[in-house]
Amino acid sequence: xVAVRLIPCLDVRDGRVVKGVRFRNHREMGDIVxxxxxxxxxxxxxxxxxxxxxxxxxxxxxxxxxxxxxxxxDIPFCVAGGIRDVATARTVLHAGADKISxxxxxxxxxxxxxxxxxxxxxxxxxxxxxxIREASGFRxxxxxxxxxxxxxxxxxxxxxxxxxxxxxxxxxxxxxxDADGVREGYDIDQLVLMRAHCRVPLIASGGxxxxxxxxxxxxxxxxxxxxxxxxxxxxxxxxxDLKTWLARHHIIVRS
Amino acid sequence: xxxxxxxxxxxxxxxxVHALRRAGAEAMLTADADVIRSxxxxxxxxxxxxxxxxxxxxxxxxxxxxxxLEQPVLGICLGLQLLFExxxxxxVACLGILPGAVERLAVPRQLRLPHMGWxxxxxxxxxxxxCTGLDGSEWxxxxxxxxxxxxxxxxxxxxxxxFAAVVRRGNFAxxxxxxxxxxxxxxxxxxxxxxx
Numbered sequence: 001x002v003a004v005r006l007i008p009c010l011d012v013r014d015g016r017v018v019k020g021v022r023f024r025n026h027r028e029m030g031d032i033v034x035x036x037x038x039x040x041x042x043x044x045x046x047x048x049x050x051x052x053x054x055x056x057x058x059x060x061x062x063x064x065x066x067x068x069x070x071x072x073x074d075i076p077f078c079v080a081g082g083i084r085d086v087a088t089a090r091t092v093l094h095a096g097a098d099k100i101s102x103x104x105x106x107x108x109x110x111x112x113x114x115x116x117x118x119x120x121x122x123x124x125x126x127x128x129x130x131x132i133r134e135a136s137g138f139r140x141x142x143x144x145x146x147x148x149x150x151x152x153x154x155x156x157x158x159x160x161x162x163x164x165x166x167x168x169x170x171x172x173x174x175x176x177x178d179a180d181g182v183r184e185g186y187d188i189d190q191l192v193l194m195r196a197h198c199r200v201p202l203i204a205s206g207g208x209x210x211x212x213x214x215x216x217x218x219x220x221x222x223x224x225x226x227x228x229x230x231x232x233x234x235x236x237x238x239x240x241d242l243k244t245w246l247a248r249h250h251i252i253v254r255s
Numbered sequence: 256x257x258x259x260x261x262x263x264x265x266x267x268x269x270x271x272v273h274a275l276r277r278a279g280a281e282a283m284l285t286a287d288a289d290v291i292r293s294x295x296x297x298x299x300x301x302x303x304x305x306x307x308x309x310x311x312x313x314x315x316x317x318x319x320x321x322x323x324l325e326q327p328v329l330g331i332c333l334g335l336q337l338l339f340e341x342x343x344x345x346x347v348a349c350l351g352i353l354p355g356a357v358e359r360l361a362v363p364r365q366l367r368l369p370h371m372g373w374x375x376x377x378x379x380x381x382x383x384x385x386c387t388g389l390d391g392s393e394w395x396x397x398x399x400x401x402x403x404x405x406x407x408x409x410x411x412x413x414x415x416x417x418f419a420a421v422v423r424r425g426n427f428a429x430x431x432x433x434x435x436x437x438x439x440x441x442x443x444x445x446x447x448x449x450x451x
Binding site for chain 2: 001002003004005040045067070071074075076094095096098120121122123124170171199200201224225254255
């Protein structure tokens with residue numbers, strides 16, 4: 001049986017790890033390689049690095065730190081941020097990333113997902129989706145790394161979840177923006193809805209604040225992994241303790 | 256200890272080189288037949304599709320070179336699949352060092368493809384040198400949608416169906432998971448390959 005994945009998310013700005021609340025007020029958390037090593041030692045199953053300034057500034061990720069992480073870390077990691085063509089993706093993958101995640105650039109040009117899947121295989125291509133709850137349903141947002149430049153691409157989240165799979169995405173990270181940073185739990189309703197339309201692995205993102213939130217998202221939304229930042233970075237939840245607790249509640253974790 | 260990591264054109268081959276260096280080996284990424292033939296160990300990695308990798312090996316003139324290697328060889332992920340006769344991914348002929356064909360994993364509707372994440376092994380040949388110090392309780396990182404048959408397996412894993420997680424025939428062994436991304440358990444398996 002495949003274990004669920006606990007995935008610390010490291011937001012990267014100018015080569016340092018930062019974290020904001022509701023995508024604003026970023027505070028510095030520390031050095032990338034040091035934090036990545038610490039999470040590897042704690043038993044994190046995977047790491048995600050988001051270069052949060054890359055997409056709004058229309059520049060691609062700096063691969064220097066990707067290489068430093070790859071030299072040190074022996075668990076899988078995914079890099080996101082401003083990857084908008086096959087050549088850039090190749091640079092990031094050759095620097096040692098296992099997967100690349102595309103979000104805003106895929107909304108600019110959906111064919112990007114197909115081009116990446118053709119070049120590297122679906123298993124390398126993650127679709128990151130920022131989704132917000134509106135009266136009409138769940139809707140996608142673009143350039144969320146910079147609230148002043150955030151865009152409404154006029155897309156329904158559910159239809160985008162289906163489209164990225166058709167285009168060849170091998171995994172989806174669904175960031176539920178209403179829940180993000182407020183630590184009141186994952187958006188179970190939204191994740192259950194998307195899960196029903198998702199054949200590839202689905203990773204929950206946004207809202208983790210307590211061990212019960214992880215249990216609930218694995219039990220009720222049947223997601224393959226749960227991504228979190230603040231609760232891990234702050235030390236509020238220690239990954240080995242969380243795994244022990246989840247295992248006691250019959251969730252399959254890598255021990 | 257020199258290790259040639261065959262450059263089959265896929266992405267992320269650097270991680271294998273890094274893992275071997277962490278294990279103390281002198282590892283190099285290469286498509287040079289002489290370098291590969293003279294290395295103490297050879298690794299056939301692979302990320303991407305079987306067709307693209309076979310075209311890259313063919314273009315580099317390495318198909319016969321690999322088949323004739325006599326030192327220990329370890330295939331990783333797609334590198335395992337390439338050792339078989341045929342892959343239904345792109346319907347391509349592969350190296351044919353191991354008999355059998357690679358097929359898409361048949362998984363029920365509620366399971367995901369790719370099989371992506373950490374899974375465990377059942378060692379069916381616990382005396383295999385790659386198994387030293389490993390007892391089946393360890394977790395390894397898998398990312399794949401195609402898999403090899405069980406006939407040559409020394410370790411088996413399950414995702415909807417049982418499939419070959421580690422195979423061996425003589426000096427050729429291979430694992431479907433990524434030891435270079437499997438934390439301490441993967442490091443142990445690579446150390447076993449270097450010393451076994």
